[in-house]
Amino acid sequence: MVLLAGCGGSQNGEDQESSQSETSGLTEFEQKHGIGPVDEVVEVGEIDPKMVETGKEIFRTKCSACHKMDQDYVGPPLGNVLEDRTPTYVMNMILNPVEMTKKHPEARKMLQQYMNQMTFQNVSEEQARAIVEYLATVQSDN
Amino acid sequence: MKPAKYKTLLWGLPVVVILSLLMYGCPSQQQLGSTADAAQKVYVAPGEYDEFYGFMSGGYSGQLSVYGIPSGRHLYTIPVFSQEATNAYGYSEESKPMLNTTHGFVPWGDSHHPELSQTDGVPDGRWIFINENNTPRIARINLSTFTTDEIIEIPNSAGNHASSFVTPNTEYVSAATRFSIPMDDENLNNEDVPISEYKEHFKGTLSFIKVNDEGKMEVDFQILVPGFNYDLSHSGKGPSDGWAFFTSYNSEQAHTLLEVNASKNDKDFIAAVNWRKAAEYAAAGEGRMVKGKHYRNYVDHNTHTSKSEVIEEVRVLDPSELEGIIYFLPTPKSPHGVDVDPSGQYIVAGGKLSTVIPVHSFEKMEQAIENEDFEGEIDGIPVLNYDSILHGEVENPGLGPLHTEFDDRGNAYTTAFISSEIVKWDLETTQVVDRIATYYSPGHLMIPGGDSRKPWGKYLVSLNKITKDRYLPTGPELFHSAQLIDISGEKMQLLLDFPTEGEPHYAQAIPADIVRQNQVKFYKLEDNNHPDAVKAEDETRVVRDGNEVHVYMSTIRTHFAPDNIEGIKVGDKVYFHVTNLEQDWDIPHGFAVKGMNNSELLVMPGETRTITWEPKQVGVIPFYCTDFCSALHQEMQGYVRVSPRNSNVEISYGTGQ
Numbered sequence: 001m002v003l004l005a006g007c008g009g010s011q012n013g014e015d016q017e018s019s020q021s022e023t024s025g026l027t028e029f030e031q032k033h034g035i036g037p038v039d040e041v042v043e044v045g046e047i048d049p050k051m052v053e054t055g056k057e058i059f060r061t062k063c064s065a066c067h068k069m070d071q072d073y074v075g076p077p078l079g080n081v082l083e084d085r086t087p088t089y090v091m092n093m094i095l096n097p098v099e100m101t102k103k104h105p106e107a108r109k110m111l112q113q114y115m116n117q118m119t120f121q122n123v124s125e126e127q128a129r130a131i132v133e134y135l136a137t138v139q140s141d142n
Numbered sequence: 143m144k145p146a147k148y149k150t151l152l153w154g155l156p157v158v159v160i161l162s163l164l165m166y167g168c169p170s171q172q173q174l175g176s177t178a179d180a181a182q183k184v185y186v187a188p189g190e191y192d193e194f195y196g197f198m199s200g201g202y203s204g205q206l207s208v209y210g211i212p213s214g215r216h217l218y219t220i221p222v223f224s225q226e227a228t229n230a231y232g233y234s235e236e237s238k239p240m241l242n243t244t245h246g247f248v249p250w251g252d253s254h255h256p257e258l259s260q261t262d263g264v265p266d267g268r269w270i271f272i273n274e275n276n277t278p279r280i281a282r283i284n285l286s287t288f289t290t291d292e293i294i295e296i297p298n299s300a301g302n303h304a305s306s307f308v309t310p311n312t313e314y315v316s317a318a319t320r321f322s323i324p325m326d327d328e329n330l331n332n333e334d335v336p337i338s339e340y341k342e343h344f345k346g347t348l349s350f351i352k353v354n355d356e357g358k359m360e361v362d363f364q365i366l367v368p369g370f371n372y373d374l375s376h377s378g379k380g381p382s383d384g385w386a387f388f389t390s391y392n393s394e395q396a397h398t399l400l401e402v403n404a405s406k407n408d409k410d411f412i413a414a415v416n417w418r419k420a421a422e423y424a425a426a427g428e429g430r431m432v433k434g435k436h437y438r439n440y441v442d443h444n445t446h447t448s449k450s451e452v453i454e455e456v457r458v459l460d461p462s463e464l465e466g467i468i469y470f471l472p473t474p475k476s477p478h479g480v481d482v483d484p485s486g487q488y489i490v491a492g493g494k495l496s497t498v499i500p501v502h503s504f505e506k507m508e509q510a511i512e513n514e515d516f517e518g519e520i521d522g523i524p525v526l527n528y529d530s531i532l533h534g535e536v537e538n539p540g541l542g543p544l545h546t547e548f549d550d551r552g553n554a555y556t557t558a559f560i561s562s563e564i565v566k567w568d569l570e571t572t573q574v575v576d577r578i579a580t581y582y583s584p585g586h587l588m589i590p591g592g593d594s595r596k597p598w599g600k601y602l603v604s605l606n607k608i609t610k611d612r613y614l615p616t617g618p619e620l621f622h623s624a625q626l627i628d629i630s631g632e633k634m635q636l637l638l639d640f641p642t643e644g645e646p647h648y649a650q651a652i653p654a655d656i657v658r659q660n661q662v663k664f665y666k667l668e669d670n671n672h673p674d675a676v677k678a679e680d681e682t683r684v685v686r687d688g689n690e691v692h693v694y695m696s697t698i699r700t701h702f703a704p705d706n707i708e709g710i711k712v713g714d715k716v717y718f719h720v721t722n723l724e725q726d727w728d729i730p731h732g733f734a735v736k737g738m739n740n741s742e743l744l745v746m747p748g749e750t751r752t753i754t755w756e757p758k759q760v761g762v763i764p765f766y767c768t769d770f771c772s773a774l775h776q777e778m779q780g781y782v783r784v785s786p787r788n789s790n791v792e793i794s795y796g797t798g799q
Contacts, residue, residue, distance in 0.1 A: 060680065061723075062667075062678075064680065065678070065679045065701075065723055073798070074698075074701065115774060116699055116772055117699070117772060119724060119726040120725070120726050121725040122664070122725035
């Protein structure tokens with residue numbers, strides 16, 4: 001337990017390490033799909049309207065204070081996010097934002113641009129999947 | 143002749159100076175053993191954790207401070223009886239009811255004796271209780287959030303000092319009156335009588351507060367006792383489970399210059415209460431209900447909001463009518479602490495003015511009760527024969543013995559206030575086996591679990607009353623001094639000094655893992671049922687209701703919604719209901735408006751807190767986040783436009799428009 005939570009010192013070390021080489025230590029999967037609990041490729045298939053509703057409500061309460069679809073806000077606009085990122089990447093960003101902004105070069109760029117650490121908002125993997133489903137519908141609207 | 147006299151006087155002066163230097167100076171000359179060895183024992187590497195949570199009462203601060211042991215790191219201060227502007231405890235609408243009493247809103251307290259809840263006589267880390275001495279109350283603190291969950295007022299009491307000690311399964315928490323007061327026969331109401339008629343009118347009460355499985359407290363019964371001063375308490379355990387022991391002094395019943403007039407009797411008393419029997423009487427409806435209005439304030443976790451209820455009556459048991467609930471154990475010279483050893487066999491008293499430490503035997507006490515071996519009776523309470531109940535007396539225990547704690551190897555440790563030392567003695571033989579100087583004048587002492595059935599006998603903390611030169615001076619007012627002593631070996635070894643907030647009277651400690659595993663890191667938004675919460679930014683709004691304006695506001699890194707508000711007028715009362723939408727550990731947001739007359743808010747993730755503001759001047763007034771929350775914290779701000787009382791400016795608001 002002490003080991004798990006008592007890692008304040010070692011995090012700085014990781015920081016320095018990762019800034020030396022942009023993609024150092026990342027697997028091909030991680031480069032494309034991000035770092036986090038989702039380690040298998042997730043595809044968005046035929047839109048599930050029920051899942052969209054769930055995702056929309058979670059997005060409203062936990063994400064919309066910082067993300068709009070078509071404008072820069074606290075964080076980047078998400079209207080076209082699935083053109084630039086894979087569904088898996090988006091889920092890992094939702095579920096593991098701190099490690100992502102430390103280790104993944106794309107996520108780190110976003111942190112440098114917006115200067116605001118994205119926060120984990122206590123959503124489950126299932127809920128993150130629903131948010132992606134919702135984002136997929138927004139995407140097709142734009 | 144005259145010059146010679148002067149010489150003598152001048153010669154005398156340096157002696158005094160040198161003596162006082164010896165007493166209070168030169169820390170480097172104290173026997174520390176090996177300094178490197180001591181440093182090793184208290185070193186907790188960066189990022190690592192202490193072995194124990196230590197909880198030290200705040201004394202006149204009214205709060206409870208949390209320290210890591212052995213490092214002495216100050217981890218947190220839990221607001222309990224005093225308002226805390228830092229996080230709006232006692233200022234926010236949600237927390238104000240916690241400080242309600244029958245005397246009105248009391249914004250401060252004097253907290254003395256924390257005690258962890260116990261299961262089978264062992265601290266279990268669910269709650270910690272602490273008493274308030276001045277306006278008699280007991281608080282229950284939730285150790286999953288380190289917040290005060292409940293405060294109950296104790297009726298028919300004045301100076302709740304012998305409190306808040308728990309029974310082995312937290313069935314009850316104790317309370318008692320330190321200052322006896324006049325009580326009428328009918329309802330125990332305080333009376334308008336001449337103080338000189340003390341002996342005729344003044345009485346005391348010992349109270350037992352029942353604690354249910356969820357922690358809810360209620361005054362189950364009070365026992366009417368003679369008008370002495372009741373000082374400290376501890377429950378029995380093991381064979382003595384079912385009993386509780388209260389020290390008393392001023393059996394002289396003095397009402398003025400107590401330092402002289404209450405120090406005359408050779409012996410005062412420990413009141414031994416058979417609480418289990420008393421509880422049976424109470425459950426059977428014995429005794430009588432009297433008027434005893436008191437408040438119970440508690441947090442409704444569903445809405446994060448505290449509420450007050452008023453209880454009108456309380457049950458009183460009269461020992462002159464109900465046999466077998468209380469006995470007096472004669473105990474030398476104004477006893478202060480009363481401590482029961484881990485086996486539950488021995489009851490140790492600290493007689494402030496006594497030259498020995500008396501140790502009563504529970505087995506002998508039971509025997510004496512059975513044999514009716516009484517030397518007298520006071521107000522229907524039998525007084526047992528001192529010699530019949532004594533296990534032994536510790537000789538040469540130091541001057542002014544006050545409090546005793548125990549290790550798990552059959553040793554007792556007693557503080558000696560006047561001679562400024564801690565004395566270690568063997569419980570069976572009552573022989574002193576070691577002593578160590580403290581700096582200076584210890585009151586209580588604490589060993590983790592040291593008043594329970596299971597002491598973790600590795601460290602001892604001496605809670606010293608006098609600091610003097612121990613740290614860099616901070617003017618006339620100094621924090622108190624705690625000292626960590628290693629008791630794992632045969633000889634006690636001083637390891638560390640650390641300053642403590644307010645005046646820690648008693649303290650408790652528990653292995654850290656027991657408490658750590660239950661920690662709440664943030665409040666879940668979906669479980670926040672505060673009626674004024676907003677769950678998303680699109681629910682934020684500003685609503686006028688007469689001259690009250692309610693702002694339903696959200697915070698997230700790094701903005702308020704709304705952050706521009708217009709239509710507020712001089713003479714309005716503005717309620718800011720602020721919900722922190724973050725769902726991550728350690729991302730609170732603050733909220734403050736220029737010129738606020740109460741306090742700032744500090745809102746934990748997922749929580750809703752309300753503070754009021756009554757603008758008095760026209761203009762545009764800024765508000766901002768007081769907790770550095772992100773790289774753009776300095777941007778986390780907003781404006782309220784305040785218009786004249788009769789203006790026509792409509793309510794409008796927004797963020798980012």
